[in-house]
Amino acid sequence: MEKTYAPHAIEQRWYDTWEQKGYFAPQGDGESYCIMIPPPNVTGSLHMGHAFQDTIMDALIRYHRMKGNCTLWQAGTDHAGIATQMVVERLINAEGKTRFDYGREKFVEKVWEWKQQSGGTITRQLRRMGASLDWSRERFTMDEGMSKAVQDVFIKLYEEGLIYRGKRLVNWDPVLHTAVSDLEVLSEEENGFMWHMRYPFTNGTGHLIVATTRPETMLGDAAVAVHPDDERYKHLIGEYVELPLTGRKIPIIADDYVDPEFGTGCVKITPAHDFNDYEVWSRHRDMSAIADQPHGGLINIFTADATIRDNNDNFNLIPQAYVGLDRFDARKQIIADLEQQGLLEKIEDHKLMVPRGDRTGAVIEPFLTDQWYVKVEPLAKPAIKAVENGNIKFVPDNWKNTYFEWMRNIQDWCISRQIWWGHRIPAWYDELGNVYVGRNEQEVRETHQLAADYPLKQDEDVLDTWFSSALWPFSTLGWPEQTPELAKHYPTSVLVTGFDIIFFWVARMIMMGLKFQDDVPFKEVYIHGLVRDAEGQKMSKSKGNVLDPIDLIDGIDLETLVKKRISGMMQPHLAAKIEKATRKQFPDGIPSFGTDALRFTFASLASTGRDIRFDLARTEGYRNFCNKLWNAARYVLMNTENQDNGLSDEAIEFSQADLWITSRLHQMIEQVHKDIALYRFDRVAQAIYEFTWNEYCDWYLELAKISLQSENAALQRGTRRTLLSVLEQLLRVAHPLIPFITEEIWQRVAPLAGIEGETIMLQPYPEADSAQIDSDAIEQIQWVMDFILGTRRIRGEMNIAPGKPLPVLLQNGNTKDKAFVENSQAYLLKLGRLASIEWLDENVPEPESAIALVGEMRILIPMAGLIDKAAELARLDKEIQKIEKELPRIEGKLNNPKFIDKAPADVIEKEKQKQNRLQKHLQELLEQREKIATL
Structure with a gap:
């Protein structure tokens, strides 16, 4: 073996050998042990969460492979519809073109081309982590077999009435022009305002004051709601107010949703642009006061890019002055107009949670559109039962409560996305708006006996990527074909994942597995924690605390690390702050640790x-x-x-x-x-x-x-x-x-x-x-270790040179102690560096000694000739005085309010650690001095 351990000299060589020799494939006839990798995005690169999760999965796979199981760790990646389309669109934009210049077919070809050239980054990085995935079976959610599975599931669910098309509110990204899932919406607290607006009573007797953080949406108000028990407004329920700037009259309604303590206790109800308002509207939509309004009170004021819609779509409900304005420009104009008309009561500073798209950073709008949905309640019931009866076990067990909470309050699942990259929805429309679902246009025409020249147009939308990944446990094994792999490895053994996708992925896999395989997709769900930085903060680029696992494996110099951390930031103004923090935290860059050290670190932190x-x-x-x-x-x-x-x-x-x-x-x-x-x-x-x-x-x-x-x-x-x-x-x-x-x-x-x-x-x-x-051997060697540690402790406390042979006297030993001394002489003398071991005669006076105990037996080391007592006390006094002089200075800092208020948290923490270290060392020195003084 080489004299020095050099991980880079062995890691890549061994991984290549393992993969080339096919060691990762299932072996033997043992019981199946199968894990499905949560498919990483094809656009992605390895982050700390991946590395942590993959270490756990690989440890389980390697363990069970060695235990003799027929072990499969299924490899694969997700096509990541929105993320991948954005990557390729940026490449096209750099050419001075848009995807519309290419057209749908050519654009999709461009995406496949990108995937072949650049889509393998994360799989190469997984190899660097030592992940023993069966790469020979690698799947992709857009490959031919999985696309067939997706299509078959859609058609079957549609035919059973479990997939339908309807108009509902969705999270809408006005930059991407598509619906997005809750997981793709990041809500963070931001500084904003609360505008208090006057809504005049139609009878001319006064007005209500309505507070809102989004005044532009007032153009779509259908009502004003108050709490039914609010004494301030009970008498007004059923009356009307005039919606400012529009001339429309809207009713005052009562609903428990309203918090009387928030704002003025009066809430504007804009059902087409707020999820909570939509629920309120749903409870009251049969009221004639709402039902008689155009659109039944459901008024969509925005276009797909969040500008104010043309009046042609809204029965001339919107003043022409606002049509075509961007939503935030419309907000400014509306505020100015309200102020001019004396309808703006006041403006207050207000902190609020702002939802932004994780890909674009744009503020997400609740938006009323036609989308495809899965009716999930019938699918959810057996999925809930599977966990209730123990067919699926959560680890830790408390996460089943989160699962139940979501599943018992489940809403229909929006599965359509308004992009080009993905599984195109297998539905066609005729000019009358009739919908035909089938595997292809030819099948649709044959099934419904439509002539070859009968006009049909395929739906432009694609399916949400979570739809295809919900089928992952069985589609990767060859379903809808009944393959030997499916028979052997389904249901799989365990799913390893984070808590944040229990609903988005875990629950949906359970529903789909039970529906299409009549069995659970996995027997256990191990929920791991999230990886945070050393201070417990969430890792994010804007905080400058992100670590790249590959950088920890290979090492990275400071300048490269700084450039990496500030490149492509969504908030460029933070670059200087992040650069400063990085230089302070890693003045010498990050050293190379190798993969094994990183994996062992993750394992050591993996409590449930x-x-x-x-x-x-x-x-x-x-x-x-x-x-x-x-x-x-x-x-x-x-x-x-x-x-x-x-x-x-x-x-x-x-x-x-x-x-x-x-x-x-x-x-x-x-x-x-x-x-x-x-x-x-x-x-x-x-x-x-x-x-x-x-x-x-x-x-x-x-x-x-x-x-x-x-x-x-x-x-x-x-x-x-x-x-x-x-x-x-x-x-x-x-x-x-x-x-x-x-x-x-x-x-x-x-x-x-x-x-x-x-x-x-x-x-x-x-x-x-x-x-x-051998319990006797364990007891004896433990006794030997205690004996030697006792003598070493005396050496340290008395400052005796490690190599100086010590004479040892023993006292108060029992029969077992004496037998151990007899049998362990060689160990004691050589490892303890002892000159001699003797039992002290009861009649001989005990010499001035340092003492250690092994059980009841006393180890005495006579101090005569071993230390200069006066010199050692003088040395200890000097060290004690030094610490006693240093401690008050640190304590003074920590007791100074100015220092605590102004110093960075890490500086304060270092001072506290230094204080604790010195206090502990002082106590040790005082105890040592007391022992020597009593000799």
């Missing part, structure tokens, strides 16, 4: 359900862990290559240390199996780390040296065999978390341990064997 704070210091620590494992393997190889490792017919003898480390290995293996079953990868990582670092490396390798240096050849063979056997099994235990380093070391260790095989990833996962657990 909680968000995780990602701290680079932990990754650095796990890079050191990998290095520790590497150096331990080099030591083992140096002592076992070209040696008799106990595999011959020669006599073999095991030391207590050999029996102890083997026992601890099997205890650790047992714990790892339990924790993987509970998805507690944090505890798996902790168990592997503590066994590797604290027991195998720090203790066993040192204890083993004593056997290797003995004259007993049988004992040497036993220890060499144990060194290899434990290391080889440890590598297999750790492989699902850190696949590259474990493969590299295993290839060298396995032959020496008598293990045959091409790769560690197809070796059996170690199983705990209770017969290998």
